[in-house]
Amino acid sequence: GNSVTQMEGPVTLSEEAFLTINCTYTATGYPSLFWYVQYPGEGLQLLLKATKADDKGSNKGFEATYRKETTSFHLEKGSVQVSDSAVYFCALSDGFGDDKIIFGKGTRLHILP
């Protein structure tokens, strides 16, 4: 079945460091790929998405490129801030639109000032 695997956390970085959170997926067909973020005490928010191969999603300085050849959707940011501290979930949807989202386990990110 479809699945998402992302790197275990927690990840601790200093402010202004470069961030990469790895995500790989297994899916039949052509899924849409997502990164969600959950700030402390809040619900999940869609951070970015890509719907087809080679698409790049970007938002708030974060980027991820849909790589079909490596079945990956790694999240990157060039210079993280303390306010980026949160839990990040990689996810895919194999249905219409983003119906039935399958999530990875989440990666907790701590940014130190």
Place this chain on the structure above:
Amino acid sequence: GAVVSQHPSWVICKSGTSVKIECRSLDFQATTMFWYRQFPKQSLMLMATSNEGSKATYEQGVEKDKFLINHASLTLSTLTVTSAHPEDSSFYICSARPRLDTQYFGPGTRLTVL
């Protein structure tokens, strides 16, 4: 932006009692709502999908008689955990989807069954 609320945010109950969790879309109408369950350090697992005015569709392995879902209006869905037991303790998250749009997630409800 679209806001989804859940109530209560946390609840503690005795084993054998029933607990109702509400999910509301505050500023949009949601034709479809989803209920997820999250165990510590685990991913969100979809429990069921509900469409307004019709019966919920449950994922394999989810007991429909234990987790009752009602989607009576375009802004409200409820999840009732019946005869709760300690193994039902978890974090329950709902999401709401306007027609042909992305899912918007609630903040979650932490259930602890003693």
